[in-house]
Amino acid sequence: xxxxxxxxxxxxxxxxxxxxxxxxxxxxxxEARLLPLAxxxxxxxVDRYVDRLRTDGRERARAVDAxxxxxxxxxxxxxxxxxxxxxxxxxxxxxxxxxxxxxIWSAACSSGQEAYSIAMLLDEAxxxxxTARIHATDVSPSMLERVRTGRYSQVEMNRxxxxxxxxxxxxxxxxxxxxxxxxxxMVTVAxxxxxxxxPPMPTFDVVLLRNVLIYFxxxxxxxxxxxxSRTISPDGFLFLGSTETTLDLDxxxxxxxxxxxxxxxxxxxxxxxxxxTRPAGAASSAGIASPTTASTANxxxxxxxxxx
Amino acid sequence: xxxxxxxxxxxxxxxxxxxxxxxxxxxVPILPGARDLPDDAWYSAITVTGEWEALILIAMPxxxxxxxxxxxxxxxxxxxxSTEDLTDALGExxxxxxxxxxSLMPGPSTLxxxxxxxxxxxxxxxxxxxxxxGVVWHDEPVLITISVPKLAGGAS
Amino acid sequence: xxxxxxxxxxxxxxxxxxxxxxxxFETTEAANGQEALDVLEAGLQADLCLIDWxxxxxxxYTFVTxxxxxxxxxxLTLMMVTTESExxxxxxxxxxxxxxYVIKPFTAEAIVEKLELLxxxxxxxxx
Numbered sequence: 220x221x222x223x224x225x226x227x228x229x230x231x232x233x234x235x236x237x238x239x240x241x242x243x244x245x246x247x248x249x250e251a252r253l254l255p256l257a258x259x260x261x262x263x264x265v266d267r268y269v270d271r272l273r274t275d276g277r278e279r280a281r282a283v284d285a286x287x288x289x290x291x292x293x294x295x296x297x298x299x300x301x302x303x304x305x306x307x308x309x310x311x312x313x314x315x316x317x318x319x320x321x322x323i324w325s326a327a328c329s330s331g332q333e334a335y336s337i338a339m340l341l342d343e344a345x346x347x348x349x350t351a352r353i354h355a356t357d358v359s360p361s362m363l364e365r366v367r368t369g370r371y372s373q374v375e376m377n378r379x380x381x382x383x384x385x386x387x388x389x390x391x392x393x394x395x396x397x398x399x400x401x402x403x404x405m406v407t408v409a410x411x412x413x414x415x416x417x418p419p420m421p422t423f424d425v426v427l428l429r430n431v432l433i434y435f436x437x438x439x440x441x442x443x444x445x446x447x448s449r450t451i452s453p454d455g456f457l458f459l460g461s462t463e464t465t466l467d468l469d470x471x472x473x474x475x476x477x478x479x480x481x482x483x484x485x486x487x488x489x490x491x492x493x494x495x496t497r498p499a500g501a502a503s504s505a506g507i508a509s510p511t512t513a514s515t516a517n518x519x520x521x522x523x524x525x526x527x
Numbered sequence: 528x529x530x531x532x533x534x535x536x537x538x539x540x541x542x543x544x545x546x547x548x549x550x551x552x553x554x555v556p557i558l559p560g561a562r563d564l565p566d567d568a569w570y571s572a573i574t575v576t577g578e579w580e581a582l583i584l585i586a587m588p589x590x591x592x593x594x595x596x597x598x599x600x601x602x603x604x605x606x607x608x609s610t611e612d613l614t615d616a617l618g619e620x621x622x623x624x625x626x627x628x629x630s631l632m633p634g635p636s637t638l639x640x641x642x643x644x645x646x647x648x649x650x651x652x653x654x655x656x657x658x659x660x661g662v663v664w665h666d667e668p669v670l671i672t673i674s675v676p677k678l679a680g681g682a683s
Numbered sequence: 684x685x686x687x688x689x690x691x692x693x694x695x696x697x698x699x700x701x702x703x704x705x706x707x708f709e710t711t712e713a714a715n716g717q718e719a720l721d722v723l724e725a726g727l728q729a730d731l732c733l734i735d736w737x738x739x740x741x742x743x744y745t746f747v748t749x750x751x752x753x754x755x756x757x758x759l760t761l762m763m764v765t766t767e768s769e770x771x772x773x774x775x776x777x778x779x780x781x782x783x784y785v786i787k788p789f790t791a792e793a794i795v796e797k798l799e800l801l802x803x804x805x806x807x808x809x810x
Contacts (some may be wrong), residue, residue: 251556382784626766
């Protein structure tokens, strides 16, 4: 069985590469996932293989890959995706009618289920003549490679994927399922460390920053949210994880409830919401929005803004 | 044109791993490795006929056969398993493994009903073994083999 | 809520029964499509059917087509649970009227998530 020191190294590697936690008690899982790789690399056991990982970047990538399979599901938590289709998208279709283009950022994309879930929803709901680009970023090169390849195991495909979408958007490749080219081409993949300054990026209409802020301390969280607020349209939508909030972190955001039974929270840039605060779910009229009284905001700037 | 008569070993290993992790996940993983089977090992067999033809065998010692049975049937770990229980559980195991292996190969083809017996299942000389995956679980061996008709020209 | 579990393997029926019992379902079992139809004809009030494909007497695909052709059972949710994992097979089953499709092997989580997709809850599932 893997030594304590080596387990610590692997847990640390995992946390750095993917923000995932690997607690005590998971030694057997690490052993099981790494032993086949160890044998392939010619090492007699996992401890020897972990020694190799310390200096071999390519094997490290393989190891991270093997350890993180099966950790995420499609349309995770479901309700936010319903909110995207039923509430967010109709508003954007109205406010972006002049460009007919949407830019969406999956900001800790991991193996890509979030990005491709959104791609599927867009394929179903975007009218003809519209384009969309999903920018999928992550700090881990091996995760990015998984997104590029777009291939998932049978067990991963069983997680939250409606059968109708499975057959429509995936093809069998060996024992796995691969996303169809038309969807893969909607997703651009790039490395990005949220804790570091962002490279140049488009202004996003929707940002998905789900279940990743929890891995950063308060100061970094604030900093990340501040930098995200500079990448998002004034009337853009920020999705955090179902239990996450920007409260007591950053007052640059306004909370809105939306989705089925109003269970989903989206955050909108406070400054941009001066233009209009509408009841969740109502589509805006195209062009200039008129100011209305906000129920939750304190003081709204009075300048009118159009959509980006 | 190159025709492939058997699935890739890594794909077969992935299938076995997925089956174990989902239905037989008890905290003890299967690990790659080959060990000799005892003479009184239990064998479960299933055949594939159609576009691809093969015989798929899973062999293991009685202790593992019992463990698989109690786990899948939700029985207490040290329960005595009837032959009927063993046959049903091991038959379903080879059905699931066989079904997934079948999906790796060109279709359409059909799975037979499974066959479960104690003692080595020997095949006729018309079959040639083309794929072998050995794993170790709870310190005991499990052997998965795939054999195809000789005329298909299966290379080992 | 009531689930009708249709599979010729007692082992698979046992696995599925345990999973849906945890979710608060009551269960009835059938060993093939014909037995399952008989049970429905006899008046069983089921909400969900979990259906294997390959079974003697009547396979799961035929069972699906027969149920979907009958107005009495228009509210019955049909979920295939099978090793048949070829793309074309899944398309066939969905075209015949199956609502969902689970490929064996599956985790309990996978079944739970599929049932959530179908909007079927017998009781609150802990996160």
